[in-house]
Amino acid sequence: MRILLTLAVIATLGSAFTLYAVNYETRAIAEDVKRKVRAIEKAQHDISILKAERAHLARPERIAKYARELGLVPAKRGQFAGYSEPDPLKPQSMK
Amino acid sequence: MSNGVIITPGLAADALRQEAAGGFQTTRAERADDVARGEKRAVRVRALVAIGCMALGFLSVGIQLMRLAANGGADLRVSMSAPIATSFSRPEIVDRNGRLMAGDLVMQSLFADPSVVLDRDEVAEKLSTVLPGVDQEKIRKNLSDKAKRFVWVRRGLSTWQAQQIHELGLPALSFRKELRRAYPLGRTAGHILGSVDVDNKGLSGLELYLDERQNVDRVHGASLSARPAVRLSLDVAVQYGLEEELSEAMKRYSAKAALGLVMDVHTGEIVAAASLPGIDPHNVSQRADEARIDRLMNGTFELGSVFKMFTTAMALEGGKVHTGTEIDVSQPLRFGRYQIKDHHFSGRFLSVEDVFLKSSNVGSGILALGEGAERQRQFLEQLGLTSALETEAGFVAQPRLPERWGELETVTVAYGHGLAVAPMQFAAAAATLVNGGYRIKPTFLRKSEGKPPKRARVISPETSGAIRRLMRENVASGRGTGSRADVPGLEVGGKTGTAEIPGADGYEEKAVIASFVGAFPMQEPRYLTLVSLFEPKGVKETRGAITAGWNAAPTTARVIARVAPLLGYRVGGREE
Known part of the structure; x- marks a missing residue:
């Protein structure tokens, strides 16, 4: 009887300890999950902003200006050649 | 013999000894025995009741613990934000090659709680130093109603503007994150894309179509749409x-x-x-312009x-x-x-x-x-x-x-x-x-x-x-x-x-x-x-x-x- 009682006390203390340990662990995990969810959200927000910025910077209106400054123009006739035709972009002297 | 008032162990033993002879002593002894047995039973019942109560108590605590573990008390949050603002999260719009034409951004929106405003003029003046073009008169008027707890001041601020306002240290001002529609290509295809209102709800063009096709979600605060991007036939180039x-x-x-x-x-x-x-989709007023x-x-x-x-x-x-x-x-x-x-x-x-x-x-x-x-x-x-x-x-x-x-x-x-x-x-x-x-x-x-x-x-x-x-x-x-x-x-x-x-x-x-x-x-x-x-x-x-x-x-x-x-x-x- 006394042994049983001792065991029960030990079991109670043990389970109480475990319960608290699990409890704190759960809270820590929940906190961690929350942190990660927030980090994901933040990353998604950043991605959306970066995507918009990228699209804004790569908009044709802006690129065209720089391209023209570099001497580039829309593709036009004279810049296309078939396999059998001489390369229209090759300087004449190299023939 | 004795009409014993005090029962002693000797007497009890005497009584036991005389048990076989029968008589009224025997009956008394039986009665004493009965009492002892009854008392024992009562003790056991009491113990059982106590144990039962304890078990029930523990059981209910256990059940409550399990219940909490199962649903985590998640249903306790929403009610605060519901009456304040709902907006719409919208899928991205991309061209036929996947180039972004419209997307949601998370931006800071500024609101004030008039009941805790100390000095309306200070708020209006300080804000105008950070937000050029803000209507000071309107802010003063909006903040004068002390019964209100929530007044929008300016929606869709950039992060650095929000930071500047934060640094003003005005107690009545707070921020909410909101979704704002951005059209990174500016005017390009503006007529087709259409526009949205201040709550990110479609007003015209393809944006309105997205609303009609239930392609948008009502959200509290700022959560970006998880829906796949809407791919257009247009080619940005x-x-x-x-x-x-x-x-x-x-x-x-x-x-x-x-x-x-x-x-x-x-x-x-x-x-x-x-x-x-x-037209520029950001500028809703251009839609009313007859020439456009x-x-x-x-x-x-x-x-x-x-x-x-x-x-x-x-x-x-x-x-x-x-x-x-x-x-x-x-x-x-x-x-x-x-x-x-x-x-x-x-x-x-x-x-x-x-x-x-x-x-x-x-x-x-x-x-x-x-x-x-x-x-x-x-x-x-x-x-x-x-x-x-x-x-x-x-x-x-x-x-x-x-x-x-x-x-x-x-x-x-x-x-x-x-x-x-x-x-x-x-x-x-x-x-x-x-x-x-x-x-x-x-x-x-x-x-x-x-x-x-x-x-x-x-x-x-x-x-x-x-x-x-x-x-x-x-x-x-x-x-x-x-x-x-x-x-x-x-x-x-x-x-x-x-x-x-x-x-x-x-x-x-x-x-x-x-x-x-x-x-x-x-x-x-x-x-x-x-x-x-x-x-x-x-x-x-x-x-x-x-x-x-x-x-x-x-x-x-x-x-x-x-x-x-x-x-x-x-x-x-x-x-x-």
Whole structure:
């Protein structure tokens, strides 16, 4: 009887300890999950902003200006050649 | 013996000893035994009840623990934010190649709690140092109502603006994260994309379509949409090329407005569509500006001679004439006080082909009369020109049909007057003429490749072939009105149309809509183009002319030369 009682006390203390340990662990995990969810959200927000910025910077209106400054123009006739035709972009002297 | 008052153990033993002899002592002993047994039972019951209570208590605690573990108490949050703000999270809009055209951003919105404002003037003044253009008077007024706990001050602030306001250290101000729609391409395709309101709800264009198709989600705060991006048929590069060429044409020919369209004739996919002056989707107020309406979709116009494509197709389809049939065009057509004549060429007879190439009003009128008013109405109906048309970017303006459709109207409709349609609707019908005769529906959404859609045949492949030849002749032969639309190596074909704009008293000769409907490559057309210039002036480059052959046709050539390489076509021929 006394042994049983001792065991029960030990079991109670043990389970109480475990319960608290699990409890704190759960809270820590929940906190961690929350942190990660927030980090994901933040990353998604950043991605959306970066995507918009990228699209804004790569908009044709802006690129065209720089391209023209570099001497580039829309593709036009004279810049296309078939396999059998001489390369229209090759300087004449190299023939 | 004893009438013992005190029962001692000795006495009890005595009693036990005398048990066998019977008598009243024995009975007393039994009674004592009974009492002891009863007491024992009571103790046990009490213990059991206590244990039961404890067990129940522990059980209920256990159950409660399990319940909490299972649902984590998640249902305790929402109620605070519900009445304050709901907004809409929207999927991204991308072009056919996946380039972003519209997307949600998370931004900070500033609100105030008037009940804790200490000094209204301080708040208003300090805010104006950070937010230029803020209405101080309005802020003072909004903050004066102490009964309120929530007043928006400014929505959609950038992160650094929010930081600056935070640093002002005003206790009544707080931020909420909100979704804001951004259109990174600015004005490009502004009409088509449409716009949203301050709660990110669609107001017009494709944005409204997304709302109607339940493609948006009601959200609290700022959570981005998890829906897949909506892929459009538009190509940003082609769209920009078209808009730039149109805007240059507007300057070159001093036109008031311009519109343009590049469309896949088989699928109805719109690769580029523009109406200038355009609008910025961020700026909702521009939508109310009459000069900035979407002429392609929301305006109806009498487009003039480009309609002769339909008249010629109808006559060829009717089978009474072929392209070589000669028609006497020397006499003007008279209807009461109206007289319809050609004044820009001489000669008595014109073949059906020449009626098309020289754009003869009389010839087209005669062809239409040969088929009759009823047949004409029916033919235009088959092409979808008389009924309402809807695209994803909203309803196309309803066509305006003649009130009575007699002989006069048959003739005027034959050369594109008396019947006003939205250019988008016209283009869809014109696509039928060149794609082999199938009716198509214009769409702004990307169609899956490979599987050809089920299409209804409207005209025979032979008639479609004949129209293609005529369109090509009109550009290539030098006899037609469209020779300035040619792009070497691309087999451009098309039809010009210069329509006088109806004014207060009759048609105005100097105010016209100059249009060119083109297609390429004419052997097997894939793309249809439409360019219309509104009220172009006669300039040096056109030798004073305001007709489509001089402005809309060369603009089409520029557009096609610009976009064809982007669409995978080689602009052929060596440069001389």
